[in-house]
Amino acid sequence: MVNVKIQHDCKDELNGVELRATPARIALMHLLETTDRPVDVQTMISFLEKKGIQADPATVFRIVNMFTEKGLTKQIQLQEGKSRYELAAQNDHHHLVCTKCGDIQDISDCNIEVLEKEISLKKKFRVTSHSLEFFGICNDCQKKTS
Amino acid sequence: MVNVKIQHDCKDELNGVELRATPARIALMHLLETTDRPVDVQTMISFLEKKGIQADPATVFRIVNMFTEKGLTKQIQLQEGKSRYELAAQNDHHHLVCTKCGDIQDISDCNIEVLEKEISLKKKFRVTSHSLEFFGICNDCQKKTS
DNA sequence: GTTTTACTTGCGAGTTTATTGCACTTATGG
DNA sequence: CCATAAGTGCAATAAACTCGCAAGTAAAAC
Ligand SMILES: [Mn+2]
Ligand SMILES: [Mn+2]
Ligand SMILES: [Zn+2]
Ligand SMILES: [Zn+2]
Numbered sequence: 001m002v003n004v005k006i007q008h009d010c011k012d013e014l015n016g017v018e019l020r021a022t023p024a025r026i027a028l029m030h031l032l033e034t035t036d037r038p039v040d041v042q043t044m045i046s047f048l049e050k051k052g053i054q055a056d057p058a059t060v061f062r063i064v065n066m067f068t069e070k071g072l073t074k075q076i077q078l079q080e081g082k083s084r085y086e087l088a089a090q091n092d093h094h095h096l097v098c099t100k101c102g103d104i105q106d107i108s109d110c111n112i113e114v115l116e117k118e119i120s121l122k123k124k125f126r127v128t129s130h131s132l133e134f135f136g137i138c139n140d141c142q143k144k145t146s
Numbered sequence: 147m148v149n150v151k152i153q154h155d156c157k158d159e160l161n162g163v164e165l166r167a168t169p170a171r172i173a174l175m176h177l178l179e180t181t182d183r184p185v186d187v188q189t190m191i192s193f194l195e196k197k198g199i200q201a202d203p204a205t206v207f208r209i210v211n212m213f214t215e216k217g218l219t220k221q222i223q224l225q226e227g228k229s230r231y232e233l234a235a236q237n238d239h240h241h242l243v244c245t246k247c248g249d250i251q252d253i254s255d256c257n258i259e260v261l262e263k264e265i266s267l268k269k270k271f272r273v274t275s276h277s278l279e280f281f282g283i284c285n286d287c288q289k290k291t292s
Numbered sequence: 293g294t295t296t297t298a299c300t301t302g303c304g305a306g307t308t309t310a311t312t313g314c315a316c317t318t319a320t321g322g
Numbered sequence: 323c324c325a326t327a328a329g330t331g332c333a334a335t336a337a338a339c340t341c342g343c344a345a346g347t348a349a350a351a352c
Binding site for chain 1: 270272281285
């Protein structure tokens with residue numbers, strides 16, 4: 001009974017939101033499920049290439065837009081002039097971005113919700129989402145002599 | 147003694163950071179000083195045109211980069227795929243971005259510093275800056291029947 | 293006030309990120 | 323297996339932004 005669950009192929013996730021399970025989409029879902037940081041389109045293209053799936057940039061842009069539209073992924077922008085994508089299933093969290101090595105870490109348990117409520121009341125602004133990012137130097141980079 | 151202080155020409159601010167006071171720079175400093183929301187490059191170009199100063203986009207991009215480098219302005223990105231700029235002299239604050247009309251309001255007094263300290267300790271990440279934006283529907287847009 | 297010089301700008305070319313139309317291909321349901 | 327709707331590749335296009343270089347100008351030196 002070893003290896004009964006060989007490796008799921010994301011077919012269900014994709015068909016579940018009325019998207020066809022194409023090689024590129026399956027591979028990208030795997031990538032997103034196994035990566036601990038938000039992924040940009042260029043990284044996706046390289047990843048697909050390594051897997052033997054050549055995909056046109058236009059296609060990958062269309063895929064991530066679809067994924068986001070269907071609620072599979074969340075699009076985030078970390079002041080880089082490009083978008084990154086991560087699974088929407090993850091609970092609300094934010095990021096630590098190292099301005100030296102580019103490392104991106106998740107942080108949770110920021111009780112921003114408290115702030116949100118204050119804003120709703122004080123400013124009469126109906127908050128639907130927020131983005132909070134911290135920039136600085138990660139632990140590793142602090143150790144490096146530079 | 148009316149109108150003794152005609153209208154200051156930002157020459158001091160500019161020369162103070164070793165930048166020459168050119169017409170475009172002076173006009174843009176005025177714009178930034180009198181606008182209550184972060185300004186993007188296209189808006190700057192239109193503004194200059196209205197003032198009779200035609201400026202090449204490359205020049206305006208260079209100007210805002212210089213301003214930011216010299217510490218006159220802060221560059222911010224509100225998930226729009228482009229940068230906006232506001233005076234760095236303003237105290238630390240964040241923004242409410244209406245996803246309907248594009249309105250941008252300032253918010254201050256978010257004690258993010260508390261969070262920053264926690265992160266420094268827990269994650270050993272040296273925070274140098276942060277970005278916090280709330281997206282939603284502004285008061286005016288809530289009233290509109292849509 | 294004129295000259296000098298370093299700083300600025302305009303222009304053109306080029307890069308990166310992203311979108312769109314259209315013909316061709318493929319996943320999916322029957 | 324077939325039909326068809328959905329997806330993809332390719333080419334064109336667009337917006338944001340950068341860079342080199344020649345020409346222009348602000349500021350300082352005379
Ligand atoms: Mn994340
Ligand atoms: Mn502001
Ligand atoms: Zn780092
Ligand atoms: Zn609004």
